[in-house]
Structures are given as C-alpha cells and as structure tokens.
Amino acid sequence: MAIRATPARRAGPVGWAAEPVVVLPLAVVVGLLAAWLGLASGADRTRVGVDLAVGWSFAGAAAVALARPPLRRAGALMAAVGLTLFIPYLELAQWSPAWTTGYLLEALWQALLVQLVLSYPAGRIWSRPALGVVAATYLATLGGQLASAFVVEDPRNLLLVQADAGFAELVYRAASALGLLVAVALVVLIIERLVRLRGVSLRTSLPLLVGAALAAPLTGVRLAANAAGDSAFYDQLATADQLITILVPLGFFGGLFWARLRHSAVSSLVVDLRSGGTETFRDRLARALGDPTLEVVYWLDGQRDYVDADGRPVVLPEPGERAVTQIVAGSAPVAALIHDRALLDDPDLVESVRATAGLVLENERLAAEVRAQLAEVRASRARIVEAADAERQRLERDLHDGAQQRLVALSLKLRLAQSQSHDPESAAALVQAQGDLEQALAELREFARGIHPTLLGEDGLDAAVEALARRASMPVEVEGSVGSRLPANVELAAYFFVSEALTNVAKHAGASVATVRLERVGGRLRVSVADDGVGGADASKGSGLGGLADRLAVIDGRLAVESRPGGGTTIVAEIPCGS
C-alpha cells in the first residue's frame, strides 16, 4: 500500500558529469579554460565575463536540480547548457579539429536551452508542438552550422569543400529566420502553458518560464535582423542577448526560494496548530502546501486500512494525476497524504511535512481511530437492536405456531376425555383442567403480543397505537395519525416508545388520563405521550426510558422528557422517517 514519495530517476545520457558534486567544479574548470583561451586571443573582456556568469549560473542551477530526483532531467539539461555554452571558444584555437568542432556545435547550447524550457520541470517535452519546436531548434542550430561548414573559408576548417561566402550568408539567414520562428513559438507555448497550469504546478514552473519568455524576444529581434541581412546589428546585441539568458537559471532559483517559503509555512504548522481555531489540520496543511485538493487519510492498525477524518474507509488512488505520500512514525504508518502529483517536484516540501507533521498526524490518526470505533459501535448497536427485533418476532411466531397450537390440541383432548369419562369426579377435574388451560392460553396470548405486536406489522402504527390505548389501565386518548406506513424499524421504535411510556404512566404517574399524539413534521415522526399525573419524571432514574433512548438513537431519533412536579409529564420521541 505504501507508495514512496520520491521515485529516484537517474539521468542516463549525461552520466558522471550529471553528478551534483561534479558539475559545478567541471563548469568552473571549463569556463576558466575558455576564458583563458578567449583572453589570450584578444576576445572582448565583457563578453568573456558574461559567458562565465551565464555558464556558471546554469551549472549552479544544475547542481541544485540534480540533487532533487524529480528535477534530475532538467538538471542534466542545465548542466549541458552550462558546459556547451563555452564550445564557441574552441573556434579561437589554432588546432583545426578544435575549430571545426567548435564551429559545428557553436549553437548547440541554444537548442539544449530550448529543450530545457519546453520540458521543464519534469524533463519530458510537454507536447507534440513543443517537440516540433525543439526539433526545429536543433535543425536551425546544428543543421545551419553543418550546411555552412562546407563553404566557410577558414584555414582550420576540415570540412571545407569549396569556399562560397554567398551560400554561407544564405544559410545563416535561413537559419536565423527559422530561429525567429522558434523564438516566437517558444513564447507562445510558454504563455499557453502558464495559462493552463494551476496551483502547485504553476508555482513550480512560473519563475523559470517567465525568465525564458523574457529572454526570448531579444534573441528574436537579433535573429530577425540577421535574417534581413543586418549582421552588424546582430553582432552588436550579442553580449546583451547572452546576458539576458541568465534569467532562466535565476528563474529556477527564484522558484526554489518560493518553495522554501512554503517549507517554512509547513514548519510553522506545528506552532500554528497550538493556536487552535476552527480551521482543520487538513485545511492548514493544504494551505501550507498550496494544494487545495489535498486529502489526509489515517492508518488504522486494527483494520489495516486507511480511513478519512470521519473514520470512513478510504481506497488510495492509483498513481496518476494524484500522488500518495505516506507518513511514517518510527516504523509504523500513521497517515497518508493524497495530493497533486506536482508536489513531488519538490521533494523537500513533502519531506518537511513528514518531519513536522508526524506528531500532529499521529494525534489526528488517533482521533480518526476513535471516530471509526464510534461508527463501528453505532453500527453494532443497530445490528443488536435489529437482531433482537428479529428474535422477538421469531419467538412470537414460535409461541403462536408451536406452544399455542399444542395447548389448543391439549384442550381438545381434555374435552374428548370428558365426554368419555363416566366418573363424575374425574370429569369435574377435567373441566377444571380445561379452564386452567384456557387461562394459560389467554396469558400466553398476552405474552406473545408483548413480545412482538403482529398488528403493527400488518396494519401499521395507527392501528397498533390504537390497540395499546384501548388496553391501557387508564383512559388514553389518541390524537393525530401517521397515515401511510413507515419503515419497519421506525414503526417498531415508535410502538415500543408508546408502549413503554404508557406503562410508565400507569405505574408512576397517578394520572387520570393520558394523551398519545402522532404527527409527521417535516420528514420526522413526532410521537408524544402526555399525562396529567404527579410529574417529576427523570429519564436517568431507571424508568425504562434509558432503553428507549438507546433504541431511538439507533435510528437517529431523539427523546425528550418534560416534567414538572405536579404538572404532569410529557415524553416526546422524534424520529427521522424520510418523507
């Protein structure tokens, strides 16, 4: 049942370079080499500084992202961007293979950057259109460089077939035009995604994507100029364009900082809980995590299952849109959070919930366990009453169909014996025995009727209450009526209520008259028994009302006693009865 919160995912293709501890030193070394190469070759110092700042920012972001399993793919891409950013410096080398490699892969980092953005944060490219844009970027960057490599005149160019400056210009302009389309599409895709995302997912993605969307227009303007043939303008803004790319790693760090704020919100939960208030723990946790759909379920050892706060069993969802995080105290499960899958993008957050909420959740779990037990007790009380009623009905039938029939048959035998007896003394004894037997039969009938009222089942509450009133030892008036039939357990509870209440009146009240009132008020059956007796009745003093309250509670009924010394007593039962 336990579903781990943090599925570890290794970024395969980048291998050892994608280890968090390796990537930053590696980027420092590569950057310093590139800077040395650049400065030695008289490159623009500002440009070198910008490249170092941007490259190392990406490397730093990569080191942080790689340490977070859900962000590993994004981290690997960041590392790749941070390292490949320095590839153009190879073109400053005099060694031909280095120059050629540098030329071919000059713009690889831009393709990697577009892939990073369009696959953030999971590392899987968002959609088919996004995949198309990524592919177009690779075509514009790698394809453009490869096509022009055959015609660019440079002594170090190993791929030169025939120098053709015109064709090279054509290729550059075509690649720039394609790059412009990519820049526009990138912004459109980002905006579309930001509009669609909600809650946690939005907050995870927002800063980095906004950074990318802010950086893209300048690149677009440059590419547009280049495509139009103004390469001077293109080169003029190169450093600025490079620098603005730093918004992407900065956005990444901004997102992390935002998440950190939520961590402290989670940490302050425990303190927060002491302040009380009406907000439930779930609500506070949902607010702290920024996930309004959060559900908290609790582990019940007894049932070996999860229940909600009210103690009702819960089935954990299959992994998909919703994710499950188990909270464990010691080695025993305490609770589980069912939440938006996007929360997993930030394992620290879930981890801090685990750390801070364990104790509180243990408390809540105990509360849920108590509620579950209460629900079970209620259910079992209902079953007990139900079983007792069924047993009473069975008993009544057995009396009628078994004992009573035998006694009637016995009465017949006694009568036959009388007619065959010639001894007047024994005949008289037989007559006496038959009389006794009839008395026994009458008592048996009364007994059976007390156990279970047949009339109630057949003719309903009005008729059965009328019969109770008729047989009472004091005058009883019945007012109102129920009309139609009600559920059997409601009728039975109401019947026993009237029966017990009338018995009480007869025994204790010293009343001259009692009034039974039946009415239906807004989906409830209201039965009252009022007398004009001595009053002072108390439901708690073993008047048989306690048992009635139990029976009524099973069907969510209520019992109220109104009694003043000398002012009579009114007992009221109210039972929900549907319509």
Add this chain to the structure above:
Amino acid sequence: MRLVIADDAALVREGVARLLEEAGFEIVAQAGDARELLLEVRDHRPDIAIVDIRMPPTNTDEGLVAAQEIRERFPEIGVLVLSQHLEPRYAMRLLEESPARAGYLLKERVGRIEELADALRRIAAGECVVDRAVVDELVSRRRRHDPLAGLSAREREILALMAEGRSNQGICEKLYLSPKTIETHTRSLFGKLGLAEAPLDNRRVLAVLAYLRA
C-alpha cells in the same frame, strides 16, 4: 350441517373434526392451507368453512384473506375464522363488508365444543358471531368521558350481547327475559348512547362495534 375445516396444525384440525362429528356435524373436507381450502370449498360447497387465521406460507393473516375470498365468491357459504389474536380490527375486517353468516372466535374456544356448535348454528341461521373476549375488551375500555357509565348493568349486558352478534331472540334465551323486556332495554340504551336503532340485527352489530371502537 356440512363443514370444511382448514388449519395447518393437523393435531388441532383432526381434534376439532372429531369433536364436531361427535356433536353431529358432517366434516366434508379438511385443508392444510388457504389454497387447499379454496379448492375444497369450491368442490364441496359446505354450509360453513372453519378457517384458522394463521396458515402457511407467511403465518400471518392468510386465513382471514381466504375467508374474505370465500365470502366474495360464495356468499351463501358461511365462514368462521379461528384466531389467536384478541383484536377487534381483524374481526371488523371480516365483518365490515357484510356481517351475515360470518364469525370471529378465539382459537381456544374449540375446546368448548358447545360454544363452537352454538356459533356454527348461529352462522348457519344467518347471524354473525363476534368472540365475547373481543367485545369485552371494547366494552371495558377505560374512557375519559365514558358514555357507557350511564347504562345500567342490564343494559351493558344487552349491549355486549348485541356486539357479539346475537339477535333479540338470542338475547332473550341467553338472559331468560321476555322479548318485550329486551325491547324496552334496547330502546333505552340506544337512546342513552345516541344511536339510531338499526332494523336488522346484523347491521346493529356493526353500528355497536363501530360505536365501541370509536
């Protein structure tokens, strides 16, 4: 007199049949449930069918339902329902459509074969029969403003006998009084209760029972 007896308890059924035969009745058929009873009644057309109220399958009021069906399909055949229930409501269910040739007795009366025979003869004569215990429960009910309190002991006695379904003639015999005396008492008690006198004895039963149940 030709009878059909229906009761699922064979012991009781056979016992009743034997006592009634000794008393000079002819038992033309016996039935163990309501379906069988209806078939036997159809085939034998007895004068009276004696029916136990509780019979299979549900052991609740099958006998009463069967008795009502017999009365509907064969109005000339009388029915006597034997019941475990001291409950006027069941008696009324049997009688309210038409009280003639119908009776509701407690089951234990079968041991008193003379009472059973008397009831059968009254039913055959077109009267109706209500068990005295049922009537007694109605008459002795405690009431806040009891209209019966104004009746003399004799008048209460006559009221009860009327509720049992007895004719004036029957009441005369029961109380050893002259028809004239009975008539005087009857008029007096009807006046005290504010009841209109019904011309037919059987209608009178219904009026009295309805009055007592109210």
